[in-house]
Amino acid sequence: MGGVTPHLGVEVNLARWGRAVAVVVLVVAALDWVGWATGIESLTRVYRTWPHMVPWTALWLAALAAAILVQTGQPARGRVWAGRGMAVVVGIGAVVVIAEYVSGRSLGLDQVWFGDAVRTLQSSWPGRPSPLTALAVLLLAAAVALTRVDRGRIWVVWSVCVVGSAAIPSVGVTAYVFGAMALVDVTPSTGMAMSTAVALLLLAVATLVARPDRLPLAWLIARPDWVALVRLYGLAVGFVILVALSRLTFLALGSSQNAAFVLSLVVGTVLAVVAGFRLRHQEQSLLKDRAEAETRYHILADNAVDIIVHLRGSRVVWISPSVEFALGGPPQSWIGAGFRGRIHPDDLDPLADALHKIANGDSVMHRFRVRSLDGGYQWVDGHGKPYVDAEGNVDGLIAALRVADDRVKAEQLLERLARFDTLTGLANRAEAISRLESALAQPSTGGDHLGILFCDVDHFKTINDTWGHGIGDAVLATLATRISESVRHGDSVGRTGGDEMLVVLPGVHSIDEVAQIGEQIRRRAAEPIHESGITVYATLSIGATIADPGESVAVITARADAAMYQAKSSNRNVVVQVEPARRPRPTVR
Numbered sequence: 001m002g003g004v005t006p007h008l009g010v011e012v013n014l015a016r017w018g019r020a021v022a023v024v025v026l027v028v029a030a031l032d033w034v035g036w037a038t039g040i041e042s043l044t045r046v047y048r049t050w051p052h053m054v055p056w057t058a059l060w061l062a063a064l065a066a067a068i069l070v071q072t073g074q075p076a077r078g079r080v081w082a083g084r085g086m087a088v089v090v091g092i093g094a095v096v097v098i099a100e101y102v103s104g105r106s107l108g109l110d111q112v113w114f115g116d117a118v119r120t121l122q123s124s125w126p127g128r129p130s131p132l133t134a135l136a137v138l139l140l141a142a143a144v145a146l147t148r149v150d151r152g153r154i155w156v157v158w159s160v161c162v163v164g165s166a167a168i169p170s171v172g173v174t175a176y177v178f179g180a181m182a183l184v185d186v187t188p189s190t191g192m193a194m195s196t197a198v199a200l201l202l203l204a205v206a207t208l209v210a211r212p213d214r215l216p217l218a219w220l221i222a223r224p225d226w227v228a229l230v231r232l233y234g235l236a237v238g239f240v241i242l243v244a245l246s247r248l249t250f251l252a253l254g255s256s257q258n259a260a261f262v263l264s265l266v267v268g269t270v271l272a273v274v275a276g277f278r279l280r281h282q283e284q285s286l287l288k289d290r291a292e293a294e295t296r297y298h299i300l301a302d303n304a305v306d307i308i309v310h311l312r313g314s315r316v317v318w319i320s321p322s323v324e325f326a327l328g329g330p331p332q333s334w335i336g337a338g339f340r341g342r343i344h345p346d347d348l349d350p351l352a353d354a355l356h357k358i359a360n361g362d363s364v365m366h367r368f369r370v371r372s373l374d375g376g377y378q379w380v381d382g383h384g385k386p387y388v389d390a391e392g393n394v395d396g397l398i399a400a401l402r403v404a405d406d407r408v409k410a411e412q413l414l415e416r417l418a419r420f421d422t423l424t425g426l427a428n429r430a431e432a433i434s435r436l437e438s439a440l441a442q443p444s445t446g447g448d449h450l451g452i453l454f455c456d457v458d459h460f461k462t463i464n465d466t467w468g469h470g471i472g473d474a475v476l477a478t479l480a481t482r483i484s485e486s487v488r489h490g491d492s493v494g495r496t497g498g499d500e501m502l503v504v505l506p507g508v509h510s511i512d513e514v515a516q517i518g519e520q521i522r523r524r525a526a527e528p529i530h531e532s533g534i535t536v537y538a539t540l541s542i543g544a545t546i547a548d549p550g551e552s553v554a555v556i557t558a559r560a561d562a563a564m565y566q567a568k569s570s571n572r573n574v575v576v577q578v579e580p581a582r583r584p585r586p587t588v589r
Contacts, residue, residue: 011212015073018209021202022065022072028199029062036114041121046194050176052121053193055113056097057129060090060137061199067144068206080148091141097134132168133192136200140165143207155214163216166204172197174240231279235272243268307380307403310387312396314340326403328373344369344377358384358397367404379408421495423473424480432494432502436553439492439506450547451505451514454560455483455521458539458572460499467534474531475538486521502557511546511577518542518575526573539573548580 032053035043044052067083067090075083100106110127111118118127129137143161146154172192208217246264255263307327308320319334343351347368354366363385369377384399419431427435439450457463457479464472476499483501484493492504503521508514522540529536543563547556563578570576 169197169200427494453503541567
């Protein structure tokens with residue numbers, strides 16, 4: 001392609017300006033035809049002694065402007081071919097005119113448009129564009145036709161054609177404003193019109209900005225100082241235009257050629273110096289503001305608690321000194337290294353999704369783990385967004401990272417407190433019921449059932465009254481541990497009340513299996529408890545049941561609770577099993 005992809009905002013603005021320039025040329029060409037049709041001579045040439053823009057030239061310019069318009073931006077394939085077709089037709093017309101000049105013959109096409117008018121106003125080759133006009137149009141038509149061709153070194157040919165098509169009318173404009181008419185005239189009535197030269201220059205600019213990814217425009221945009229260079233170029237061009245206009249003004253006031261030229265140079269130089277000084281002052285102000293902003297930024301970065309990191313892809317381009325305190329190691333040990341390798345493997349995919357959102361222009365907050373220099377992982381809260389440099393180009397992303405280990409621990413503790421009993425470490429009532437609901441929602445397979453055990457500590461009030469609540473709490477904690485150790489992997493144990501505990505047993509084959517697990521719990525719980533030099537004997541009354549398909553939590557727990565109270569109303573320290581819709585019966589000890 002011979003260039004680089006410019007920033008999207010720059011490309012959009014250039015495309016907008018290119019379309020505006022092409023529309024201006026269309027208007028100029030249309031006014032020229034109106035002038036030939038109505039006989040208004042001022043519409044066909046700017047000054048009465050200057051050459052006319054002939055109808056063929058206006059038609060060529062309009063066609064090239066249309067060809068540029070349909071190929072600007074992101075055109076569809078049909079629009080590209082339409083633009084190429086118009087450019088090729090114009091190029092053929094220019095070749096025909098050049099051939100007529102070389103051979104000294106006319107093919108009879110010169111006076112196709114407004115024949116009487118052109119014969120009246122032009123004495124030599126009436127209606128025929130000048131050789132310089134035809135050559136410039138031929139080069140421009142070639143450039144327009146190659147605008148969307150990206151094969152091989154086509155961009156080189158395109159660049160040469162654009163520059164050549166701009167150079168010829170540039171000479172013409174210079175000749176007009178400085179009175180060097182010999183540069184544009186072939187005869188007194190045939191030459192490149194001033195309006196033609198300006199229109200060709202505008203079309204060359206429109207062709208150039210249609211492909212900002214190609215040289216020479218790509219080279220200019222890629223430079224960090226491209227704005228300053230454009231201003232400098234504008235100052236140089238403005239100086240020439242100012243001198244030329246000043247010269248014409250002094251000539252109109254009656255000054256001689258030499259005096260007008262000297263005075264115009266003085267005026268142009270003075271105004272150029274003033275403009276240059278003003279631009280320089282603006283540049284200095286911008287540089288000062290930027291330096292102050294960078295100083296403030298470095299003060300913030302050097303003293304911030306957060307880690308500021310600039311990533312380009314997965315590579316660390318810059319990182320704030322605060323990384324040394326937070327994650328270890330000086331910034332130099334992080335810069336240039338890949339950041340992905342420091343992320344916890346479990347966090348890679350979620351972080352990749354977050355980075356994708358940032359690449360699309362979003363601002364994202366995400367929590368993940370980063371490996372510090374000592375090898376351990378630390379939680380960080382990251383706030384990332386696209387990094388936009390001073391020229392407005394997106395250059396990776398910038399993120400603020402804050403170590404969140406304490407916050408994560410606090411959140412995990414709060415979550416545990418919300419789900420687990422602090423005394424026994426078992427699931428609390430809400431969590432236990434939630435697990436029971438989840439187990440009931442699972443479809444049963446292969447004759448499996450869901451078993452429920454409801455356990456209650458016998459004479460727990462007596463234990464509290466005799467030994468105190470401290471010993472009572474220790475007894476509850478010990479019994480909770482023994483119950484948890486007596487069940488299978490995958491079973492759930494929760495504390496649903498003061499001295500009541502619920503056991504959820506998924507995948508049992510019968511109520512007898514539930515009762516057997518309950519019996520294991522009962523025997524283990526009945527073992528002596530030694531606490532603070534005291535031996536306490538505590539037992540459990542246990543109700544056992546299984547769930548029928550479709551039963552609710554309330555129905556199942558009520559049945560297990562009834563079985564448990566049946567155990568307490570007998571001899572206690574016993575397991576009573578209740579099948580759905582059956583009377584309770586005690587398990588023999």
